[in-house]
Amino acid sequence: MANNDASFLKLFLAPVAKYLDDDSVSEILVNGPNQIYVERKGKLELCPEHFPNEASLKAAAVNIARSVERILDDMYPDLDARLPDGSRVHATIPPISRVGTIISIRKFKKDALSLDSLMKFGSFTEDGAKILNALVKLRKNIIVSGGTGSGKTTVLNCLSSLIPEKDRILVLEDSSELQLKQPHSVYFETRKPDKNGKGEFSIRNLLIASLRLRPDRIVVGEIRGGEAIDLLQAMNTGHDGSMSTIHANTPQDTLARLETCAIMSGIEMPLSAIRSQVAGAVHAIVQTARLMDGSRKVISIAEVMPLDENKDYRVRELYRWKTTRVDAEGHLEGHHELAERPTFMDMAKVMQLDMPWS
Numbered sequence: 001m002a003n004n005d006a007s008f009l010k011l012f013l014a015p016v017a018k019y020l021d022d023d024s025v026s027e028i029l030v031n032g033p034n035q036i037y038v039e040r041k042g043k044l045e046l047c048p049e050h051f052p053n054e055a056s057l058k059a060a061a062v063n064i065a066r067s068v069e070r071i072l073d074d075m076y077p078d079l080d081a082r083l084p085d086g087s088r089v090h091a092t093i094p095p096i097s098r099v100g101t102i103i104s105i106r107k108f109k110k111d112a113l114s115l116d117s118l119m120k121f122g123s124f125t126e127d128g129a130k131i132l133n134a135l136v137k138l139r140k141n142i143i144v145s146g147g148t149g150s151g152k153t154t155v156l157n158c159l160s161s162l163i164p165e166k167d168r169i170l171v172l173e174d175s176s177e178l179q180l181k182q183p184h185s186v187y188f189e190t191r192k193p194d195k196n197g198k199g200e201f202s203i204r205n206l207l208i209a210s211l212r213l214r215p216d217r218i219v220v221g222e223i224r225g226g227e228a229i230d231l232l233q234a235m236n237t238g239h240d241g242s243m244s245t246i247h248a249n250t251p252q253d254t255l256a257r258l259e260t261c262a263i264m265s266g267i268e269m270p271l272s273a274i275r276s277q278v279a280g281a282v283h284a285i286v287q288t289a290r291l292m293d294g295s296r297k298v299i300s301i302a303e304v305m306p307l308d309e310n311k312d313y314r315v316r317e318l319y320r321w322k323t324t325r326v327d328a329e330g331h332l333e334g335h336h337e338l339a340e341r342p343t344f345m346d347m348a349k350v351m352q353l354d355m356p357w358s
């Protein structure tokens with residue numbers, strides 16, 4: 001089927017066709033007919049190409065919408081769609097966008113970075129990998145936290161690759177990005193409401209449905225809002241070994257952010273109860289960041305401890321990145337180091353897991 005690849009895209013988007021074919025390009029950003037950027041290795045590059053004019057660019061966007069049976073017009077000036085090849089397309093037409101039609105294409109990554117390649121890139125060391133492996137094998141509930149583009153989804157994908165093959169894994173996402181190797185992985189994707197506001201199927205709906213599908217592990221692509229409460233409840237009711245990502249800058253922040261998201265669910269619950277839920281549900285946080293030199297790293301792995309006597313969150317850092325020097329060109333020197341001993345060392349020994357501590 002011709003529609004099963006991105007060939008029709010290339011037809012509509014002739015000026016950027018070569019970037020659609022170029023595997024080193026992860027994202028294509030068209031800001032009106034006269035400005036095109038692409039992302040390569042996390043860096044944006046301005047391209048020399050242009051569209052002939054706004055009318056042809058807008059026609060391309062409308063055709064893309066039609067090809068996925070969606071509408072893009074004056075009434076519905078905004079399109080967010082997944083293409084048959086897995087890429088995401090977002091398009092906005094004037095007057096909502098002021099420079100002309102905007103199109104962004106996030107290409108589907110064919111092979112996600114493996115644990116070994118992340119180690120090679122210096123994202124974490126062998127010690128870090130051992131800790132991550134232990135967290136997954138001991139069925140800890142893990143949240144990967146970090147800024148946009150800091151490598152959260154990549155790390156989540158690596159963590160999920162450490163899940164034993166015998167487990168039944170349910171993967172719930174807004175747009176399909178994760179690629180698990182395990183044969184017993186079952187994928188779900190949310191659905192946006194249609195133009196009449198009907199038919200939405202959210203991460204919350206998926207979480208509730210998934211609990212009836214006998215999951216051994218639940219992997220949620222990203223927590224952005226009220227679905228936090230459903231994930232926390234799932235984690236607190238025996239679905240250990242689940243994992244997700246969230247936008248936050250430190251492990252402490254992650255817990256506060258989860259709390260805020262849980263409150264967004266509208267569920268009436270005293271703050272102290274929500275905090276106990278958060279602290280009880282989440283066992284570990286893996287913090288990612290994009291550093292000054294553009295490198296992406298795991299900058300902290302922390303264990304979540306029970307609330308203190310003031311009902312505040314407590315974390316215990318097990319592993320961290322330490323920057324020791326930044327030169328004038330912004331080059332970074334530093335190293336990963338072990339911090340505190342995990343509280344689960346005894347269990348890790350029982351399970352004969354290789355740990356950086358003895």
Ligand SMILES: Nc1ncnc2c1ncn2[C@@H]1O[C@H](COP(=O)(O)OP(=O)(O)O)[C@@H](O)[C@H]1O
Pocket residue numbers: 026042113118121123146147148149150151152153154155295296297
């Ligand atoms: N450690 C790394 N080194 C190099 N590139 C990375 C690393 N981690 C992630 N990437 C790349 O960075 C981009 C953004 O990563 P992603 O995991 O999608 O970030 P996030 O989920 O935080 O937005 C992807 O193209 C990914 O392949």
Ligand SMILES: [Mg+2]
Pocket residue numbers: 152153154222
């Ligand atoms: Mg992501």
